[in-house]
Amino acid sequence: xxxxxxxxxxxxxxxxxxxxxxxxxxxxxxxAPGLVGARVPWATDNHWIDAAVAAPGADLTGxxxxxxxxxxxxxxxxxxxxxxxxxxxxxxxxxxxEAPPPAAVGELNDLAYGQADRLGPLVAAIGDPRVxxxxxxxxxxxxxxxxTLRLGDDVSVQYVATGAAYRRQGLAAWVVGAALAEAxxxxxxxxxxxxxxxxxxxxxxxxxxxxxxxxxxxxP
Numbered sequence: 001x002x003x004x005x006x007x008x009x010x011x012x013x014x015x016x017x018x019x020x021x022x023x024x025x026x027x028x029x030x031x032a033p034g035l036v037g038a039r040v041p042w043a044t045d046n047h048w049i050d051a052a053v054a055a056p057g058a059d060l061t062g063x064x065x066x067x068x069x070x071x072x073x074x075x076x077x078x079x080x081x082x083x084x085x086x087x088x089x090x091x092x093x094x095x096x097x098e099a100p101p102p103a104a105v106g107e108l109n110d111l112a113y114g115q116a117d118r119l120g121p122l123v124a125a126i127g128d129p130r131v132x133x134x135x136x137x138x139x140x141x142x143x144x145x146x147x148t149l150r151l152g153d154d155v156s157v158q159y160v161a162t163g164a165a166y167r168r169q170g171l172a173a174w175v176v177g178a179a180l181a182e183a184x185x186x187x188x189x190x191x192x193x194x195x196x197x198x199x200x201x202x203x204x205x206x207x208x209x210x211x212x213x214x215x216x217x218x219x220p
Contacts, residue, residue: 001098004083008192011156012068012081012096013037014213015149022125034058037067043118047077047216060219069212072105075215080200082208084191086155086184090206091177095139100135102126104160105145108135112161123159134179136171144171148179153184157193180206 002099011070013036020029027040030052037052044050044065051066060067082205086103105122110116128149135145147159157179180191194214196205 001083001211004085004190004192005081007151007154007190008081008083008156008194008211009053009070009214011149011151011154011158011192014151015147015156015158016053018047018053018128018131018149019049019122021128023123024121024125027122030062030064032059032062035060035063035067037064039064041167042124045069046115046118047218049117049118049122051216053214054121063219065219069217070212070214073215076218077216079194079196079214080210081194081214081215082200082203083211083214084180084206084208086180086189088183090181091181092206093174093177093185094181095174095178097134097136097175097178099133100142100145102131102133102147104135105133105147105161108145108163109144109159109161114190119159131169131209132179132182134175134182136175138166144175146172146179148183150183150186150188153187153189155191157187157191160193160199167182173206174197174203177206178218 016037034055035058040050041047047066050064054069103124106120130150144162149156
């Protein structure tokens with residue numbers, strides 16, 4: 001459990017760092033002892049973009065507006081971290097999915113979560129070879145997408161989004177399941193993620209379990 005918790009937290013932190021490393025609109029990566037994330041000056045109202053993950057006792061000098069940790073109290077927001085051991089795990093369906101352009105992943109996330117082009121430009125510019133994209137189209141339109149980041153032998157699932165017209169059809173489970181099957185075939189041993197309220201039940205049905213909770217603090 002503790003190892004899965006660490007892997008989930010590290011995956012979130014490294015995904016944030018990828019956003020900052022793009023440099024889009026002045027974005028920058030934050031990497032200091034006990035502090036990893038991104039500073040995105042045009043998204044300072046978004047706790048999942050202009051954000052960093054802090055270890056207990058880390059120096060927060062230079063941190064973005066939102067800092068996630070397991071200790072923040074009182075918390076501005078909370079986010080369950082989930083994990084899954086892939087040994088012996090099987091996807092709920094075997095049909096493959098596609099690899100959408102990163103821009104499509106970002107754009108559908110912005111539409112699904114009402115973020116007004118916050119994530120799209122950043123995800124479109126990610127050039128990290130550890131990052132993979134996954135998605136399905138319906139009538140030529142991207143209906144459900146996800147991004148994964150491979151960190152060691154863990155695959156971190158991020159930015160799962162389903163278009164409003166295609167929800168409650170099992171597409172998220174299909175896309176995430178296919179991404180995990182691909183990662184497992186490539187030697188990944190575990191899968192981790194951070195769940196939204198809408199996605200939590202989907203991930204539970206795939207076999208994920210909560211391993212810790214990240215809590216957000218807003219810096220003055």
